[in-house]
Amino acid sequence: MKPKYQYQVIMDDIKSKILSGEYNILEQIPTESALQETYNVSRHTVRKAILELSNEGFLRSEKGSGTYVSNQYQSKSTGNSNNKTIGVITTYISDYIFPSIIRGIEGRLNKDNYSLLLASTNNDVEQEKKALEMMLSYGVDGLIVEPTKSNLYNPNIAYYLSFIEQDIPFIMINAYYEELDVPFLCLDDVQSSYLATKEMISKGHTQIGLISKADDLQGKFRMKGYIKALGEAKLSFQPEHVFSYNTETKPDLYANLKKFLIENRDVLTAIVCYNDEVGFVVVNLCRQLGISIPEELSIIGQDNSYIAQNANTKLTTLTHPQEEMGHDAADWVIKKLQGRKDLLNEYYYQPVLIEGETVKGFEE
Secondary structure, three states: OOOOOHHHHHHHHHHHHHHOOOOOOOOEOOOHHHHHHHHOOOHHHHHHHHHHHHHOOOEEEEOOOEEEEOOHHHHHHHOOOOOOEEEEEEOOOOOOOHHHHHHHHHHHHHHOOOEEEEEEOOOOHHHHHHHHHHHHHHOOOEEEEOOOOOOOOOOOHHHHHHHHHOOOOEEEEOOOOOOOOOOEEEEOHHHHHHHHHHHHHHOOOOOEEEEEEOOOHHHHHHHHHHHHHHHHOOOOOOHHHEEEEOOOOHHHHHHHHHHHHHHOOOOOOEEEOOOHHHHHHHHHHHHHHOOOOOOOOEEEOOOOOHHHHHOOOOOEEEOOOOHHHHHHHHHHHHHHHOOOOOOOOEEEEOOOEEOOOOOOOOOO
């Protein structure tokens, strides 16, 4: 990656402050002298940054008065006002259930001739910030967002508040930020993991493990469902039966799960997995370790992904709306732009168990 020039660093910072609402439209920005001091650069560098931002429509300078925030960048980017654009930000694009979700969004937008502007964050808040800035700079008419690290404090809240202040409708899918009161469409993740755990209990299993993801809200709620099912069955929750990972430790998932399976080989008879992707990591590890499925270990995934549907081993799993969720999110934004007032602010899709080959009764 090419290093940025000093004026580009200043441009990016001022642009971020405008898009996040730290600098408001028509507000005067600090003087050239103040910017020189803040960034420790020459006046020439500051002036170059201001000139570039003025050309892009973010600033306007008034002789003898100062430099002010402009909203010209919005009209420059929108171009033909008849062609509305909906921004879509997901954590991933080409992996797992995301192609199906995006297909649902695209299908609905195409019906009303809306354009789609797509970005992904790789579940990284800095990449989410860049994606949000891109959407605000472009001047999207609406936004569909899958939150990044939704179980952790998000430093990009100011950008979402900018969308609200500018009356740009947006809806969240799969999760939401608990700090914000915004519309969302989610799978009932508590119910999904509850049903998965209950299925294991109904088959006679009492030593049931859980693999959970700590930095996403889905992981928090799926653990809640697991604990709820154990409690109803009067089975004790045992922390050592829970394996937790996050986005940063995911590259080491295979090695760490292998250790977890070896340590619990003579203890656990069943495992509820965070999703199908993790479910198949466990399936592959069991093959490597000589653990027979489901005779020695029963496994349930979640999300009914293409992996569960097309693998040689048919994974027991639970449904996820995928394409339907994408369609419904796009439909919500379009109707909001059309002025509909009676739209739901939150909706939970109910999961259904899909029996596969990876669960067996403990006494069978």
